[in-house]
Amino acid sequence: MRLELGTFPVTRLAFGSRTGWSGGQLTVDPARLARLVLEDSRIRDVRVDLVEPGEDARIIHVRDVIEPRVKVMGPGHAYPGICGHPPDSVGEGVTFRFSGLGVLVASEVLPHIRRAVSAATDSLIDMSGPGAVTVYSTLRYVVLTLVTQPDLELAEWNDGLRLAGHRVADDLASSLRSLEPPERRIFSLAPPQAPLPRVVHVHTLNASMVPDIGTGVYGFTPHALAMLLHPNEILDGAIAGDMVVGYPGKCTWLHVNNPVLTALYARHGQDIEWVGSIIARTRWGALREKQLSAYQTVKLAQMLHAQGALVTWNHGGNDLIEVMLTIQGLEKAGIKTAFLTIESDIKVVKLSRELAETGSDEPPLLFSVPEADAIVSTGTLAPGEVLPRVSRVIGGDSLVFDQERPDARTPAAGVLDLEALSGAYSPIFGHFDNYGLGRQSYYDY
Amino acid sequence: MAVLSALPPLAMQAGANRVVQGVKIEHVCGDPSLPPDADRALRRRLVEQALRALQTSVEQPTLVQAER
Numbered sequence: 101m102r103l104e105l106g107t108f109p110v111t112r113l114a115f116g117s118r119t120g121w122s123g124g125q126l127t128v129d130p131a132r133l134a135r136l137v138l139e140d141s142r143i144r145d146v147r148v149d150l151v152e153p154g155e156d157a158r159i160i161h162v163r164d165v166i167e168p169r170v171k172v173m174g175p176g177h178a179y180p181g182i183c184g185h186p187p188d189s190v191g192e193g194v195t196f197r198f199s200g201l202g203v204l205v206a207s208e209v210l211p212h213i214r215r216a217v218s219a220a221t222d223s224l225i226d227m228s229g230p231g232a233v234t235v236y237s238t239l240r241y242v243v244l245t246l247v248t249q250p251d252l253e254l255a256e257w258n259d260g261l262r263l264a265g266h267r268v269a270d271d272l273a274s275s276l277r278s279l280e281p282p283e284r285r286i287f288s289l290a291p292p293q294a295p296l297p298r299v300v301h302v303h304t305l306n307a308s309m310v311p312d313i314g315t316g317v318y319g320f321t322p323h324a325l326a327m328l329l330h331p332n333e334i335l336d337g338a339i340a341g342d343m344v345v346g347y348p349g350k351c352t353w354l355h356v357n358n359p360v361l362t363a364l365y366a367r368h369g370q371d372i373e374w375v376g377s378i379i380a381r382t383r384w385g386a387l388r389e390k391q392l393s394a395y396q397t398v399k400l401a402q403m404l405h406a407q408g409a410l411v412t413w414n415h416g417g418n419d420l421i422e423v424m425l426t427i428q429g430l431e432k433a434g435i436k437t438a439f440l441t442i443e444s445d446i447k448v449v450k451l452s453r454e455l456a457e458t459g460s461d462e463p464p465l466l467f468s469v470p471e472a473d474a475i476v477s478t479g480t481l482a483p484g485e486v487l488p489r490v491s492r493v494i495g496g497d498s499l500v501f502d503q504e505r506p507d508a509r510t511p512a513a514g515v516l517d518l519e520a521l522s523g524a525y526s527p528i529f530g531h532f533d534n535y536g537l538g539r540q541s542y543y544d545y
Numbered sequence: 546m547a548v549l550s551a552l553p554p555l556a557m558q559a560g561a562n563r564v565v566q567g568v569k570i571e572h573v574c575g576d577p578s579l580p581p582d583a584d585r586a587l588r589r590r591l592v593e594q595a596l597r598a599l600q601t602s603v604e605q606p607t608l609v610q611a612e613r
Binding site: 385418 | 551
C-alpha cells in the first residue's frame, strides 16, 4: 500500500469572494461556506470566523477539529465511512492536505445532551498567553459556530454538526485538486532490505459506552475486537472523532497528525520494521470483555511475528485495565512493549494540587501490571493555569465547568482560574495529551 | 470488608481484602437485560456471595470465587 501525501502549508487566512490557496494564503468565501452548511435543515445558523495563532483570542465550545484532506488519486474518500463518504478501504494513491489548518466546529452542547452525556464537556483553546501550550494553539482555524435545531437527539446532533464540518473541509480541500503541492511525501511499509526487529503499534481507541458516538474506525463506533490497519489508512482519515465528547483523544485532526505514526514511519526501514497498527477498542463494561479484547490483541501481534510493541491509548479511566492487560500479555508472549501515556490518576489531581505535583503514595496510573516496565509520560491532566482576560471570544459567550450545575455559567472573555473553576480535567482542549504533542508537560515537570 | 466489583483486579490492587466479581461497570450488582425474576435471583446470588466472602478469612487481597 503506497500513499503519496501532497501538503499545502497554510501561513495566512483571509476572507474573499473566491475560495483558494495561493503561496501559503488560504482565501475563504464565508457566504459560500454558510450556504453549504445551511443546506442541512438541522443547522439553524452558522457564523464563519478566521482565527490565527498568537491572537488575543479564545475559542470555546470546541466540538472537533478537522484537517481538510482530499483524495486526488486512488480508491475511496478521505475520512471514509462518515458523512456519506463510502467505506471503501483507503490508504492508497494520492491525497492532498492543508498543513497547519483546521476546520473547527464550535457549538454549545444542547441542554438535554449535556444532562445525558457526561463527556460532553465545555472546552477551550487560547491562541496566546499561558494557556496556549497545546498544539491546538498553533493551528490556523476556519471556525464554524453552529446553532442547531434545539430538539435534536444525540445521534442527529452529532451527525448534523459533523456533516457541516466535513462539508466545509471537503469544499476547502477540493480547491487543491488542480494545484501542485509544495511538499510531497510517499508513505509505504516497504519490506526492509535486511531483517530488522518487527514492531507493532497497538493503537487502542476508546469506544463510547453511549451508543452512536465516540471515536469511529471507518465510522464504526461500537465496541469490537481487534483489527489491523495499515498506517496509510489512518493518514487518509480512517479514524475520526465525533462532535460530542470533549476529550481531545478523539479529535479528527489529531488522528491524521498523530506523532506516533510520524515517528514510526521515520524509523521504518532504518532500525525497525513497522508491521502495522492493531486497533483495539477500550472501555468494555465487563472484565471478561476486557480480558478477551486484550488476549485477542496479543494473539494478533503474535501472528504478525512482532518482537516489539508500542502501546498507546486515547482516553483515560477504566480503559486502562484492558490496556494494561494487553501490555502484560504482550510481555508474557516475549514481545518487548513500551507504553506512551498521560498520568491519569484524577483522584490525586482532584484532592490537592500539591499531591499531584510533589508526588505521593498515590499511583500516577489508575491500574498497572509489573510487566509494564517501559512507560513514557506525556504529562498530567491537572488544570493549573490562570488564563487571562481576552479581547476576542469565538464559539459562544460563556462556559459551564460543572456538568452537574449547568446554570452556573462563567463569562468566557474574563480571567479563568482553571484550578478553582474546573474539576479533575483541564478544559484546555488538548491538555489531555495522550500522544505528547503539546508543551504543557514542560510546565508540569 | 468485602467489595463487590466489576473490576476485581483494580479493587485488589487498591488493597481490598475480599473481592467478589460483579456483573459489569454499568450495573455491578444485577443485570437489567434479564427478566425481573432472573435479575432478582442474580442480585441475591451476588449479595449472598459477598456475605460468604465476609466470613472468609484472608491474608491478602483475595478474589472470593462465586459458587454456582
